[in-house]
Amino acid sequence: MNYIILANPVADWLIALAAMVAVTIGLDAFKSIVARRLGAGGARTEAGTHTLLHDIAAATLRSTKLVVLGFVGLYVGASLLTLPAKADLFIGRFAITALLIQVALWGDTGLRTWLRVTRAQRSSEDPDRVTSSAAITFLVRVALWAIVALMVLDNLGVNITTLVASLGIGGIAIALAVQSILGDLFASLSIVLDKPFVVGDFIIVDKMLGTVEKIGLKTTRVRSLGGEQIVFSNNDLLKSRIQNLRRMASRRVVFGFGVSHRTPEPLLRALPALLEEIVRAQPQVRFDRAHLSGLAAPSFNYEVVYYVDNTDYTIYMDIQQEIYLRIVALLQAQDVALALPVQTVQLTREARPHDSAQAGNDADASLGKAA
Structure with missing residues (x-):
């Protein structure tokens, strides 16, 4: 025990080693106990579900690395010894570097846990929040690791002022090269x-x-x-x-049809009211208008406009189908025919040169007989 190793008695080395092990094990045990209590506390909330805060805190603590706790224990044990200035500086810098990396891991784990819980709880009721959360989480994580990386380099003695300036110039060149990606x-x-x-x-x-x-x-x-x-x-x-x-609040529907031009005028005048009655009879429908909209050669054209207060496409098609079927039934009951496309073709025979000569000869013969 009276031996001297690097200006420290063996007893001091043993005490420093015991302190390092005790601090490392103690911090690891403390981490496990607190994380377990946070998980149990979150499970016993009044709503019966884990709170977001408990989930984030428990996951963050579980991400603590034993190596980092070992560096903290090493730093505590080294403080009990008389070491050269360079050794003290070396151990201190590495302990701070380990803590900075652990802080980054805590933040990264907390952000990822927040995003995971948000997606699980809000994906069905609030997709807007899920979309925003993913992008914001990514940006914050990138910023967190960038800041920690600069702090680590500064702690290790690197002149980050020159580095940041160099990165700024290089960033402009990179931005020009990848402007489509940006x-x-x-x-x-x-x-x-x-x-x-x-x-x-x-x-x-x-x-x-x-x-x-x-x-x-x-x-x-x-x-x-x-x-x-x-x-x-x-x-x-x-x-x-x-x-x-x-995001469509309601669906505007416009349709038209034509009836035969043989339809009598009183029925043509009554059709808009009958069409309105058919449309208003449908559920989730707001009638707008029905008019005789055109006098075409083969038909009298009607136009009907209404709104469906439901964005479901299947419901819209069911309503439209029912309206069409009722209009067909109405026209059949009133003995009104739907207009069909009609095209009239007139055929004429074109006179040919030899036909004209033959006609002249026949006329001359007739005149000779008459004389």
Whole structure:
């Protein structure tokens, strides 16, 4: 015990080793106990479900690495010894570096847990929030790791002022080289913030239509009615005209038909009221108007306009089908025929040269007989 190793007695080394082990084990045990209590406390909430705060705190504590706790224990044990200045500086810097990395891991785990819980709880009732959360979480994670990386380099003695300036100049060059990618990235942020559509919306872009499955940093993916996945560049997507059918409050329906021109005038005058009665009889429908809209050669044309207060396409088609069937039944009951396309073709025979000569000869013969 009286031996001296690196200017410290063996007893001091043993005490420092015991302190390092005790601090490491103690911190690890404390982490496990608190994380377990947080998980149990979250399970006993009044609503019977885990609260978001408990989930984040428990997951964050569980992400604590034993290696980091070992560096903290090493730092505590080294403080009990008399070491050279360089050794003290080396141990201190590595302990701080380990803590900074652990802080980044805590933040990263907390953000990912928040995003996971948000998706699980709000994906069906609030898809807008899920879309925004994913983009915001990614940006915050990138910023967190960038800041921690700069702090680690500064702690290790690197001149980050020069580094940041160099990164700024290099960033401009990189931005020019990948401007299309950056355009899609900013378009993604625009989609998230402005929300022209969110995950789950049914959209029409030009002649393509489908349900939005994912809004990524570069592309947006849409599942078409045929089953295939359509991938749009975010930048190109925002330049297109987008129809969002999910946000349609009601559907305006316009249809027309023609009746035979033999239909008597009193019945033509009565038809708009009869059509209104048919439309108003349908559920979830608001009648707008019905008029005799045109006097074409083969028919008298009618136009009917109404609104369906339900955006479901199947319900709209069921209502439209019922209206059509009732109109057919009405016309049959009134003995009115639907107008059919009529085309009249008049055939004429064209006179030919030899036919004219023959006609002249016949006329001369007739005159000779008469003389």
